[in-house]
Amino acid sequence: MFKTLFQRFGQASLVALGLSLALNAQAQPTNVTYLLPAPPNSPAFAPWIIAKEKGYYASKDLNLEFIAAKGGVDVAKQVGAGNAMLGGALGDTPIVVRANGIPVRAVAVLGAGGVTMVATNAAENINSISDLKGKTMTVMSYSDTTYYALLASLRKAGLSKTDVNVQAAGPAGVWQLFSANKAQAMAGVPDWVVNAEEAGLQIKLIPQEQIFESMAQAIIASDDAIKNHPEVIRGVVQATLQGMQDIIQDPHAAAVTFAKAVPAYAGKEASLEKTFKLYVEHVYANQSVLGRIDPARLDKVRKFYVSEGIVAKEPALDELYTNQFIETTTAAQ
Incomplete structure (x- = not known):
């Protein structure tokens, strides 16, 4: 009898251990390499830094590692080659690289204004x-x-x-x-x-x-990642936009969060706040749905790049972007 009880207890323990291991395996976040066009300590990348600092990526079961590339075009090339799933560049970047056969597109743009x-x-x-x-x-x-x-x-x-x-x-x-x-x-x-x-x-x-209506910063992803890892793309997009929303709602609090995440800015919160207010007023402002890419604006930029000879041929507009990861029911505050 005691043997049977011990056997049952042992079996139950093994089952419990198996469930525990399975739950732990499910809870492990997905590691994502995210390329930035410059070192990630720049205030320009505050939406991403704040999203990571405040756990917005973690809440989507994502663990982002930021790695600096050599500019937005390099980011696009690396993403297109499959060396990273996503990256940051300007919304204009797919126009330049798509014309050269690099299969990336913008999946969100951070603001209705240009950064210039x-x-x-x-x-x-x-x-x-x-x-x-x-x-x-x-x-x-x-x-x-x-x-x-x-x-x-x-x-x-x-x-x-x-x-x-x-x-x-x-x-x-x-x-x-x-x-x-x-x-x-x-x-x-x-x-x-x-x-x-x-x-x-x-x-x-x-x-x-x-000022000419060029594009704000964008999140870009490869066609392959969009097709095969849409849940990761959506999680990164939504968490980053939450970081951007924090800046829009309270630039001062955002500056404090950024300085905590990037200790080199400790004591420079007032300067950060001024920078964030410029982004809010000139770049993030007037985007009716956070992150949504405006095809008409993108088309205007595309035509300019071709007319100036910056790109030799005009890439198809629908190959430059997708709004499928944007929550269109959530309007900007």
């Missing part, structure tokens, strides 16, 4: 794009999306690139030369605008409606 801002030295009294004629201005490089947006903005105002002395100065020089009064204007991202301002320069921004 044109900042001017307030002392120069530059009030419009047309006022840039004859001026010197800086950009990061001649192959960066902010430069392409500048070219399109000049053309929109009836100017050509030869009407302005545009200097490629790199990611630090772009704002350092500007803040040192060696250029009257700068085309760049909100982070650099705050950098120049904190270096002591009085800045005036060209109204955003005069």
Whole structure:
């Protein structure tokens, strides 16, 4: 009798152990390599950093590892080659790489605005794009999306690139030369605008409606990942958009969270908050459904890239994006 009881107890223990192991196996998060176009400690990547810090990816049973690539095009190439399932680039990037046969598309775009801002030295009294004629201005490089947006903005105002002395100065020089009064204007991202301002320069921004409607930052994925791992893509998209929503709702609290996640920014929360407010006002704003890609806007950018010879052939519009992972019932607050 005792033997039978012990046998039953042993069998029950084995069953319990098996269930426990099975539950633990189910609870193990999926490891996801996510490529970023630059080191992940930049405020530009705050939606991702905040989403990880606050456990939004973990709540989707995902464990994201951020790895820096060499720009958005490199991210797209690596994702297209299957070296990572997802990555970050600008919404314009699929236009460039798809034309070269790289099978990636945007699955979310973080904002209805473009990331390109044109900042001017307030002392120069530059009030419009047309006022840039004859001026010197800086950009990061001649192959960066902010430069392409500048070219399109000049053309929109009836100017050509030869009407302005545009200097490629790199990611630090772009704002350092500007803040040192060696250029009257700068085309760049909100982070650099705050950098120049904190270096002591009085800045005036060209109204955003005069800037060409390029795209905000995007999450890109390969056609293969979209087809075979849709649950992972959806989880990453929704968690990242939750991080973006936190910034929109409370830039100050978001700055505190970011500084906690990236200790190099401890004590710089006020500066971070200024940067986040620029993103909220100029990039994230007016997106009726968070993350949704506007086909009409993407088409306009696509046509510009072809007209300028940036890409040799026009990729099909429906191969550049998908909105299947966007919760269209959730409007932006």
